[in-house]
Amino acid sequence: MSDVTLYDYFRSSAGYRVRIALNLKRVAYDRVEISLLQGEQRRAEHLARNRQGLVPALVLSDGTVLTQSLAILDWLDGTYPEPHLFPSDPLARAQAMAQALVIVADIHPIDNLRVLQRLESQFGADAGAKADWYRHWIALGLDALEASAPTDGFFGDTAPGVVDCCLVPQLYNARRFELDLSPWPKLVAIDARAAHLPAFAAAHPDRVADRMAPAA
Numbered sequence: 001m002s003d004v005t006l007y008d009y010f011r012s013s014a015g016y017r018v019r020i021a022l023n024l025k026r027v028a029y030d031r032v033e034i035s036l037l038q039g040e041q042r043r044a045e046h047l048a049r050n051r052q053g054l055v056p057a058l059v060l061s062d063g064t065v066l067t068q069s070l071a072i073l074d075w076l077d078g079t080y081p082e083p084h085l086f087p088s089d090p091l092a093r094a095q096a097m098a099q100a101l102v103i104v105a106d107i108h109p110i111d112n113l114r115v116l117q118r119l120e121s122q123f124g125a126d127a128g129a130k131a132d133w134y135r136h137w138i139a140l141g142l143d144a145l146e147a148s149a150p151t152d153g154f155f156g157d158t159a160p161g162v163v164d165c166c167l168v169p170q171l172y173n174a175r176r177f178e179l180d181l182s183p184w185p186k187l188v189a190i191d192a193r194a195a196h197l198p199a200f201a202a203a204h205p206d207r208v209a210d211r212m213a214p215a216a
Ligand SMILES: N[C@@H](CCC(=O)N[C@@H](CS)C(=O)NCC(=O)O)C(=O)O
Pocket: 011, 012, 013, 014, 015, 036, 041, 053, 054, 055, 056, 067, 068, 069, 070, 104, 112, 113, 114, 115
């Protein structure tokens, strides 16, 4: 029996962060697909879980619902301490949070589906304009992260930490929107190292999609 249930969309980068963290912590979980393309995140059933109408939502065994991927990672780290995602030293923790928030607070929210949909409905943005918008904000954030990225290992040092859990999904999104990643070689190298780790590989949207595919 699983400890928790993750309500998630396979391509959601916020959900992807949580999948990586659950895998790193070896927490068994059930996963329920909430199709963002079909608007399932705004249906009453999901709004009862998360009034924001967003994924992910993590439902604990006693029915408690956690939302906001960074808060979920924090809860996971407190509940399942090994391996650590957040540094315990206050200064190192603040620095890791600042790096994670470049993605979580500054890149991701303005590239979210509902923002892109609003650009179209309010300003008539077409697919090209929306992709340009998306790439613009990712590039600004990646510039900042590259400047503070390690040349070896991970943001979390020799093992991945909270920043790496956020970086890998963001680079997945960047590639989907055909952003040339060559200006950020340290970030690309971290992503490549993470791809070799089972916890990251199993969380990849393609792997999740494979598991969702109906049996032939
Ligand atoms: N800050 C939230 C963001 C959650 C979020 O925006 N999720 C996206 C998918 S990555 C979503 O549900 N989008 C639905 C929509 O825009 O309608 C978190 O980190 O969990």
